[in-house]
Amino acid sequence: MGSSLRLPGLVDVHVHLREPGQTHKEDFASGTAAALAGGFTTVLAMPNTQPPITTPRVLELARQAAQAGARCDVGIFAGAGPDNASLLPALAAHSCGLKIYLDATFGPLRVNDLPTLVAHFNAWPGPGPIAVHAEENSVPLVLGMVAASGQRVHFCHISRRVELELIARAKERGLPVTCEVSPHHLFLTGEDAARLGAYGQMRPPLQTGDDREGLWELLHYVDCIATDHAPHTREEKASGSPPPGVPGLETALPLMLTAVHAGRLTLPRLIELMSSTARHIFGLPAAESDTFVEVDPDAAWRFPERGWYTRAGWSPFAGREARGRVVSVRLRGRDVFLDGKLNAEPGTSRVLF
Numbered sequence: 001m002g003s004s005l006r007l008p009g010l011v012d013v014h015v016h017l018r019e020p021g022q023t024h025k026e027d028f029a030s031g032t033a034a035a036l037a038g039g040f041t042t043v044l045a046m047p048n049t050q051p052p053i054t055t056p057r058v059l060e061l062a063r064q065a066a067q068a069g070a071r072c073d074v075g076i077f078a079g080a081g082p083d084n085a086s087l088l089p090a091l092a093a094h095s096c097g098l099k100i101y102l103d104a105t106f107g108p109l110r111v112n113d114l115p116t117l118v119a120h121f122n123a124w125p126g127p128g129p130i131a132v133h134a135e136e137n138s139v140p141l142v143l144g145m146v147a148a149s150g151q152r153v154h155f156c157h158i159s160r161r162v163e164l165e166l167i168a169r170a171k172e173r174g175l176p177v178t179c180e181v182s183p184h185h186l187f188l189t190g191e192d193a194a195r196l197g198a199y200g201q202m203r204p205p206l207q208t209g210d211d212r213e214g215l216w217e218l219l220h221y222v223d224c225i226a227t228d229h230a231p232h233t234r235e236e237k238a239s240g241s242p243p244p245g246v247p248g249l250e251t252a253l254p255l256m257l258t259a260v261h262a263g264r265l266t267l268p269r270l271i272e273l274m275s276s277t278a279r280h281i282f283g284l285p286a287a288e289s290d291t292f293v294e295v296d297p298d299a300a301w302r303f304p305e306r307g308w309y310t311r312a313g314w315s316p317f318a319g320r321e322a323r324g325r326v327v328s329v330r331l332r333g334r335d336v337f338l339d340g341k342l343n344a345e346p347g348t349s350r351v352l353f
């Protein structure tokens with residue numbers, strides 16, 4: 001028996017669960033199974049589904065699918081489309097935030113003209129933040145929108161040193177901004193992308209070694225670790241036009257525990273980055289004492305090629321050594337994951353908001 005450590009239920013503020021429309025990649029049942037196996041008891045799902053979650057009707061459809069499938073708690077983002085700014089007040093009450101895509105991503109959901117961007121910033125009533133996929137020049141563009149509008153903004157998957165430096169300066173000047181980084185940008189670089197081919201392609205892409213080190217050096221300016229769990233099938237990745245995105249729910253905690261083991265961050269800091277700060281940013285319920293994750297921080301193991309709970313069925317980290325492993329997960333008093341086995345039926349958890 002290894003040693004054991006208790007963490008609060010983890011929160012992943014950035015996952016793609018593909019429902020409605022692309023359930024061959026993932027659905028609420030399979031995605032939340034992967035979440036529990038990875039130590040996450042709450043996930044926030046992105047709106048670039050088919051159709052995208054840009055109207056009250058599709059949001060209600062997604063919430064019903066989540067209610068039927070969820071094995072852990074799920075919140076759902078509303079999406080900014082080309083002409084749905086007038087619908088944002090109706091979307092706000094039942095979503096965890098507004099997602100705006102400013103740069104290339106998977107699927108057509110994107111805002112690339114200034115009037116539409118301004119309309120969304122003016123119309124969003126909160127209380128959830130505006131979350132943005134913003135890369136390179138889009139980062140200072142959004143910082144300008146924050147300064148002009150006063151809206152609270154959460155930057156998704158920041159991947160470049162210079163971007164995080166800008167956000168750090170904005171925070172020091174008191175702008176209401178937060179940000180997340182993803183494990184693949186903390187542990188992989190463009191060199192891995194060359195080795196992994198399509199399995200190492202995502203948006204934002206893997207960056208330079210200097211960018212990766214920049215994320216670690218400036219980690220005290222980072223609010224959350226979020227996986228950007230973006231499942232696509234092996235067939236799709238092997239095709240002539242592979243979609244961008246990698247699954248991450250089942251590898252994030254072991255990777256971060258490995259970093260704790262290596263002395264790159266402390267365990268209290270890991271808990272802030274993977275649970276408590278996310279609850280503040282998104283107004284989620286406080287951690288409950290009957291919901292927690294037991295990990296063996298000393299377990300040494302190797303990520304496998306197969307056998308994942310995500311329907312994607314693969315990982316860009318396969319073959320890599322990790323130190324630290326999920327032993328069990330308790331959700332509101334129920335043992336939902338124990339010794340590698342899932343014990344939670346679809347529809348047994350909650351839809352938030």
Ligand code: DOR
Nearest residue numbers: 105106202203230244245
């Ligand atoms: O790589 C990505 N995949 N980046 C995104 O922004 C979207 C995501 C997806 O939905 O597959």
Ligand code: ZN
Nearest residue numbers: 105133156203
């Ligand atoms: Zn994104």
Ligand code: ZN
Nearest residue numbers: 014046228230
């Ligand atoms: Zn994403």
